[in-house]
Structures are given as C-alpha cells and as structure tokens.
Amino acid sequence: MSVIAPYAHRARHLAYDAVSCRATHAGPPVSATSRLVPRVAVVVAAVIAYFGVRGLTDSSPGSALRNADRVRAAEGFLHLDWESSLQKLVVGDPAVTRVLNWIYIFGHWPVIAVTLLWLLSRHPEVYTRTAGAMLASGAAGLAVFAAYPVAPPRLAAPGMTDTVTQQSHAYRVLQPPAFTNQYAAMPSLHVGWNLLMTLAVLAATRRIWLRVLAVVLTVSMDATVVLTANHYVLDALAGAALAHAGWYAAARFPAGRRMRSLPGSLLAGPPRRPPRR
Template sequence: MVREAVLLATLFLVYSAGRQLAARHSGSAFDHAHEVLSFQRWLHLPDEAAIQHWALQFPQLVQGANLYYASVHAPLTAAVLLWLSIWRPRAYAHVRWTMVSLTGLALIGHIAFPLAPPRMLPGFVDTGLRFGQSVYGPDQTGSAVNQFAAMPSLHVGWAALIALSMVLITRSRWRWLWLLHPIVTFGVVVVTANHYWLDGIVVLVLLAASLPFLLRPGLHADRPRTRNSVPPRRVLK
C-alpha cells in the first residue's frame, strides 16, 4: 500500500506541475477556446450555451450539478481504487496503469493545447460562482489550480475508466449502473460550463488508446467464482 501511495502521489505531483506549466499560456488558451467552439459548430454538436441557459431555469438542478462536479469526481475515484486494491488486487494493477497512461496522455494535451473553459467566455455562466459553489474562485490566474487545462476532461475520462473497470471486474447484475457515472459526469461538465463537448470526446479517444493496459490477461484472475463454476461431484458406480 505504501508503494501504491508513493506512485499515486508522484503521479499527482507530476500532473500538477505540468498543469501549472500550461497555465503560463493564458492568451493562447482563449484563442484555442474560440477555435474549439468554431470546430464544434462545424461538427454540428449541440450548443453548450443554449443547454446551460435552459438548465439555469432549474436552480436546484444546476446546484446539484455543481455539487456533483466538486464532490463526486475525486472521492468516488479514490474509493473505487481503494476497494479494488483490497478486494481485487490483480485487477487493481490493470486499472492503475490504465489511469497512469490516461492521465499522462491528458497532461500532454494540457501542455500542448492550453484551453480556457467555457465558463470564462462571454455567453456562458460560471455556475459555481453564481451559486457560491466554485472550487476555483474568481481569480483565473492566481489559483493554485490551472484553470486552462480543459482539454481533455479527466472528469469524464476517469469516470469512464472507473465505470468500465467495475463493469468488467465485478459480477453483480447491478454493475451496469456504473455507466451512469460517466454519462452524468459528461452532462455535468457541460451544464456547469467547465468543459466543451470535445474535451470529453477527446479523452474517450485517449482512454481507448490506454485500454491495452486494462485488458491485459489476468484482469479477472482474482474475481470470485460463481456457484455454477464449482465442478460437479463424481458419481460412484
């Protein structure tokens, strides 16, 4: 467990340092934001601003989205990783290295393509600030967190990885409900104007590129057998 904690802490420190490096390019981050919006219009993707303005008619819905964005992402990811490390240690190793790969690829994107989130642009509302639930604060550049690392969205990426892992690793008939987590997360990051559609789409492509780490042989090695897997008794003649 100590080794795992050191590995995850190192990953977090490297990731944070890379995000701060990307934060130095705030000017290009806003240029990239307008490019992303133009490209999305060319793709005929739904208008995020229109979706957000519709959602703002229901304050409790938006407050719930803010809460989900701020309070579910990291705690749920950590809880699933902890559960896997205790009850499915071999599967945990697959998930861990998949997450390392996905996060590393995302960091390259954050450095190479700094991107201001929609909430910083005219026509969008920073729902966190409006309802007093912001995890960033009003200062765009002075925060300890790089706010120009919208592309790709690790909120969506980690949610999809956790959901896919639990569907593949566990046997419960309810395991398919895990797929609601990335779906809800994708909607949440759009409604709160923290990400664009493309941020989520790109991270899903990166996750697909990282799947060989997850799907290596041995993913189900420590999964309990079902009752039907017990060998039949021999009949004495």
C-alpha cells in the same frame, strides 16, 4: 530486431513493476501493509504530479482563447456546439444547478479515491490495470494541456455561466487555485477518469447495482461538465477517447493480460469447450 527493442521491453516491465509494486527479485514475503503503502503512494504521487504540472504550466490566455475559438469552430462544423443551448435549460433553476455542482465536485475525486481503494483491497488485478490507465492517460493529457491550452466555455463562450465557482466553495477545497490550470479544458479528464472507474467496476464485478451505479455516475459527469460550462462537448469526447486508449494500453502490461483469464471478467473470451473424447 531493433537495437532499442530489448530496452523498450524492459522499460515496459519496469513501469508495470512501479504500478503494481511487483517484486523484481526473489525475497522474503512481505506483509499486506508493505504491499499497500507503495501502491497507494504511486497513485498519490501521480495525482500530485497531475495537479502540480497543471498549476505550473505557463499557459497564455491569448493562445488559450484562440484555441477555444478553434474548438468552437470545429464543433460548429460537426454540429456539436450544444453548450449554450443546453445550459439555458438548467441555469435558471438553482436546485438543478446545485445538484450539477455537487456532481462535478463530489462525483470526481471522491469517487476515484473510493473506487481505487475498493479495487486495491478486493480486485488487485483490476486495480493495476486502472492505475496504469490513469498514469498513461494522465501523462498524455498533461502533454496536451502544455502544448494546446484551451479556455473552457465559462471563460471563452459568450453567455455561459460558471455555476460551480459562483454557487459553491467546496470545489476550491478539493482543488485549490494554486494547483489549477484554468486553460486545461481539452481533453476532459473529469470525463476520462470517471469513465476509467466505470470500466474498472464493470471488469471487477457482476453485481448489477454496482454496475448500474458506475454507469450512472459516468453519464451524469458527462452531462455535468457541459452544463456547468467547464468543458465543451469535444472536450468530453476527447477525454473519453483518451481514457479508452489508456485502458487498452494498460492491458499490455502482464497484469492486464492476466485479467482476460479471470472468471467472470468482461475481458475474458467465451468459455472453451472441453475436447471431445
């Protein structure tokens, strides 16, 4: 066995303890508020770190524009360079662009906050896995932002219109410029974290209307980030892939493994037949 294996095993359990706020030692029972506050604090701290690192990253505009050219070249090779042609279909209609802006602004952080609070109060096991997936994918995303800054289509692609900045002021209320790195297009955590909320809802409930709403919100965000010139198609695909990786990585935590045994969970396997007598 590797010398570092015991330490890696212990680190994994400590990370789980931080996300789920599980007690590492026996002690008196704690109140619901005592359990709630640390869990919320962990997620809030992660969100602040996400914004703070993005804002403090010293991204070079020249490097970000060159990387954007590489992304566009890769899209051309894969026949995925759809951003300009897709935006031309909607940019001339103020009503449509207004709806897209609302989805981009209010369909991300407010949806994430409501979903996490609902999971925390009703489905704590799913909450633990979702929070772990957000932390894992967010850390990976920050590393990519720092190592490979990419300018979004609104700054790099000719003829693209930044509909969110030009037509809405609410975005800067939810995400002040001081906490924004405009060269963090790849991967799209707008897409990735919205997808995590959908995966969490699908794992937590069998209510059709909630499941349909979750899927609709994710699909609409996928389209919106491209139509508003904030992300390339490849950004969206990379964000979705990163979210899936974080979701399945979080399943390695003890709480994630326990989710597989929850009745009605999408992660549960087929019901076992009772042995014949």
